[in-house]
Amino acid sequence: MSRWFRHYAGMMRDDKLVRAALKSKQSIERVVWVWGAVLESAAELDTDGRYEVDSAEIAHFLRCKPAAIEAVLAALQELGRIDGEAVTAWGRRQFKSDRSNDRVTAHRQRVKQGGNVTGNVTPAIPERDGNSPETETETETEVPLANANGASADPDTEFWTTAKAYLSKAGVRNPGAVVGAWIRDHGKSETATALTRAQLERAVEPIPFVQGCFRSNIPKPPAVPI
Numbered sequence: 001m002s003r004w005f006r007h008y009a010g011m012m013r014d015d016k017l018v019r020a021a022l023k024s025k026q027s028i029e030r031v032v033w034v035w036g037a038v039l040e041s042a043a044e045l046d047t048d049g050r051y052e053v054d055s056a057e058i059a060h061f062l063r064c065k066p067a068a069i070e071a072v073l074a075a076l077q078e079l080g081r082i083d084g085e086a087v088t089a090w091g092r093r094q095f096k097s098d099r100s101n102d103r104v105t106a107h108r109q110r111v112k113q114g115g116n117v118t119g120n121v122t123p124a125i126p127e128r129d130g131n132s133p134e135t136e137t138e139t140e141t142e143v144p145l146a147n148a149n150g151a152s153a154d155p156d157t158e159f160w161t162t163a164k165a166y167l168s169k170a171g172v173r174n175p176g177a178v179v180g181a182w183i184r185d186h187g188k189s190e191t192a193t194a195l196t197r198a199q200l201e202r203a204v205e206p207i208p209f210v211q212g213c214f215r216s217n218i219p220k221p222p223a224v225p226i
Contacts (some may be wrong), residue, residue: 005043016079024071034072041088049090
């Protein structure tokens with residue numbers, strides 16, 4: 001049975017999904033599809049983030065080999081998006097208040113206990129087989145996952161570290177200055193997107209490749225927030 005779940009704002013530009021694409025050597029589109037399938041399964045099972053996905057079935061939908069899907073799941077595991085067979089921090093993203101049945105049950109329990117409850121408990125308008133979130137004003141701020149030392153991840157620091165390491169490995173001198181100049185001339189999002197393309201497409205000479213991305217009108221992957 002279908003039901004609503006929270007699709008967190010910024011998912012399509014999630015830097016960890018971009019990094020999962022790099023680690024698994026799969027396209028960003030494929031990673032986002034797999035991540036969406038994981039979230040949908042967790043919502044349908046509704047057991048504290050546990051999910052069940054079939055790599056062969058997903059591979060059939062995406063016209064690829066099951067090994068490619070396994071690589072994506074392994075990357076999501078390594079980056080902390082999933083832990084074993086459960087979505088990490090599922091309870092932080094999904095609130096029980098989203099479910100009208102829970103609200104009605106709580107209301108009836110208060111009445112049974114003799115509480116003076118006023119007003120009506122009205123479930124949200126149903127969509128398909130599920131209920132939409134309690135109010136449209138409820139929002140969620142994505143909380144960075146803790147790293148191995150328990151400190152919150154800093155996307156800006158991770159970006160600079162990854163970008164400089166990539167350019168240094170390619171033999172670029174003073175990579176920090178190069179990245180800084182690109183950001184100054186083209187912005188952080190465009191720079192991150194161009195660097196991501198260079199890594200995904202295994203550019204032999206990253207500087208000309210990135211500069212070509214800035215000039216090109218070829219559709220690019222979603223920009224990465226920095």
